[in-house]
Amino acid sequence: MNISDYLSALLLIAGGLFFLAGTLGLLRFPDIYTRLHALTKADNVGLGLMVAGLAIQADSWAVVGKLLLIWGLVLLAGASVAYLIANGALKRGIRLWRR
């Protein structure tokens, strides 16, 4: 293994940890709004790190471009869907959890 392999392994493991955090948040957070926080933000970073880790290993720039496009689209979709779900919940009168 050379340096770039170690670097991409590190990025992939870190990305996996963020996905784990997102899922943990989904399970542990008390209501729909707080769960959305965990899913959108942690998974966005997790995917970003994984994309970075895979881009280092890519054999061509076209693959790097494709990975970046995937990340951008997931970012856009994640933020838009989070808004739609939160907005739907509010309109249905789902109260937020308060400490």
Added chain:
Amino acid sequence: MMNRNLIIPLLVRGLFLLFVWWSLSGGALSSWWIGGPAVVLALLVSMALLPPQHLNSYALLRFIPFFLIRSLLGGVDVAWRAFHPRLPINPLLISYRLTLPAGLPQVVMVNSVSLLPGTLSVAIDQQRLQVHVLNGGQDYLAGLQQLEQRVSRIFGESHQRSKAE
């Protein structure tokens, strides 16, 4: 001047779409028989659906690192809270008055809010944006104001108008 206002967005979007096709097809030359017309059609559709507007490209470039760093912090913040045994959250629903105009500037704002630390857009009604704050103890207001200012610079609504306009 009309031409110049149209040519630059056409060029930028066209190059982006060419890049998308090149990336999807892995640079296969024979694929451009389909890709060429597809790029032209996509360009026309994009001009029809989202007519070009004044963008401050310098502000847009500066927004990218700001957004990346802040959204990384957002992920770290929420991951730490999810892992913490005592679940250190104290949610709030707040109302934030936007000065950004309706349309694309507000869309960019609403989507960015959800990716930055501790805030999630829940509803927007004209100039009133309802934001769910994960931890009320944090200084969420300063973050929202900073974000709004950055977005408004992209769309050239602040005093920092670029001379190119």
